Amino acid sequence: MFVRSASERDLAAIRALLVETWHATYDDIYGERRVTEITDEWHSIPLLKANLAQPRSEFLVADDGKTLGGVAYATASEDGKTVTLKRLYVRPAFQRSGIGTALLSEIEESFPGAERLRLEVVVDNHRAVAFYKASGFAVLDGEAGKAVHASGLAIYNCEKRIG
Template identity: 70%
Template sequence: MFVRTAGDRDLAAVRALLVETWHATYDAIYGAERVTEITNEWHSIASLKARLAKPNSEFLVADDGKRIGGMAFAEAVDGGGVVMLRQLYVLPSLQGRGIGGMLLDEIIESFPEAHRIRLEVEEKNTRAVAFYQANGFVQIGRTENCGSASSAIPALIYERVLAA
């Protein structure tokens, strides 16, 4: 797998990856119907396309030349001092092979002015929590509305200080 910037031609594959990964991860937590609602809203082609053009952001895919195995999206906030990691997903069949780490490293390198990187993660997503903790993130808080102001999805807020 190699990491590169996403383009329009990747959006259908990225959406398929997100739908598969969300169902594999969250069906047991929220139920398949709610996961379908969320993926239809948050991971529509139109939603993904809007991220491609968003200023001060980076949209990456992990690609082996045959398929997209992972994706990440982040944006600079607070004048560029903080990177908000909005998405980092790897196909369930490819998890544990270093793809998430590659995506995370490339996101961090894409924002050299940032002093810290922050994210929200579902507390019951124990694999993701363990991944972020293993990559130097510490919990700094919680939110009752992960992803959007009215999602009613609770999450932990994690942060990692970046080298100056």
């Protein structure tokens, strides 16, 4: 897999990867119906297309020429000091192969003036929480720092110093 910038021609494959990954990760936690509602809202083609055009952002895919193995999307604050990772997903068949680490590293390198990288991670997604902690992120306000996302999902707000 190599990491490259996403393009409009990737959008259907990105959506398929996101839907597959969300169902594999969250169906047992939230139920298939709720996961479908979330993916339809958060990972629609029009929204993904708008992400491609977002200023101060980076939209990446991990690609082997046949299949997309992962996707990452992040935006920077106006001053460029804070980057927010909005998406980092690896297709289930490719998890634990270094793709998530490669995408995260490329996101960090894409914002050279940034001082911190922030993200939200669903509390019940234990593998993702462990991945981010192993990648140097800390849960803001410790384990008591649980918040509730607008979707109703319990999340941790995490941050990592970069740059």
